[in-house]
Amino acid sequence: METDDQDGVVLVSPSNFSMVEDGIYRSGFPQLENFGFLKTLNLRSIIYLCPEPYPEENLKFLEANNIKLFQFGIKGKTDPPTPMPKDTVLDALKVLVDVRNHPILIHCKRGKHRTGCLVGCLRKVQSWCLSSVLEEYQKNAGLKWRQMDLKFIETFDIVRLRQCLFSIMYRYHGYGFKRKRLMYEEEDVQKPKPQAAKV
């Protein structure tokens, strides 16, 4: 545990960490030194976008803190380059927008391409205009941004997701997020069963 000179513990964020949304965070791969920071997020779930097995020490952290792992194995840089798999991203997006999984952290290896594409698709669901979506992608990818990812985000079809989510999950309009979540948790509405999420 790292400390400073004045009052003890300091928090080491994972590389490339940002808050996406109320209850949604993104980053590069969390290391042991980041676990103290992650604890402060009170995570309920993690979306992990790499095909490699999750490291043992990270699994232990998840178990100790009752955090659910959703793994979607998407390959990193390939030769020749291949675009992101649409169906896998759609599946990850369904997990992401389900407030029952929040607070949630999305991460891949560096938090740039795979994470950036998923967040980009979320922004489209949120009705962000394309230039805002791409600016956010590029800010997080830095000099490593990829034209192929921008094209993926631009052409990703969110209509099916919207239809599927319309009555059963969090459908985002602007940032009225907390109110919707509270409604979901507190009101006596008919709660959907997971299989209802199928398109």
Added chain:
Amino acid sequence: METDDQDGVVLVSPSNFSMVEDGIYRSGFPQLENFGFLKTLNLRSIIYLCPEPYPEENLKFLEANNIKLFQFGIKGKTDPPTPMPKDTVLDALKVLVDVRNHPILIHCKRGKHRTGCLVGCLRKVQSWCLSSVLEEYQKNAGLKWRQMDLKFIETFDIVRLRQCLFSIMYRYHGYGFKRKRLMYEEEDVQKPKPQAAKV
């Protein structure tokens, strides 16, 4: 108002927009085209960090949406370069951490240097380690990052602020933000008077 092909309105975020924290946002200068987006944030206040008068159309937007403006006139790029004024940043920080002003948007002109320094100081209050703070600053400043700003953030003394805030305002430990705010709003605790905030 911009629209897309499918279902009407699309939201145009201000340049360099990010969510800092539950109830805290940052960006470059909001333009007319961003007002629809800003409405979705349900802002209660704006911290504006430039000395120039606020534009008339922005003032009208604030008035129509009952948003309070806190202006702290900090000069942009100067020749020769001058460091950020510590006392002004401290005053802005006091406004920023007061949850009665949330949701709040911080902006200057491009959301890079003045905004970046203020957010950097907030992160120190939140016990982030210095390398995490500087990574976030640099991500938002891009190629325009300034060594002088990094030094300002590193040497900014948050002890006085912490002491001042200890019993009267939001003192951040990790992300347990919402709970504290709800307590403040909902529980029958003795609410501090503004003058108690003096150091």
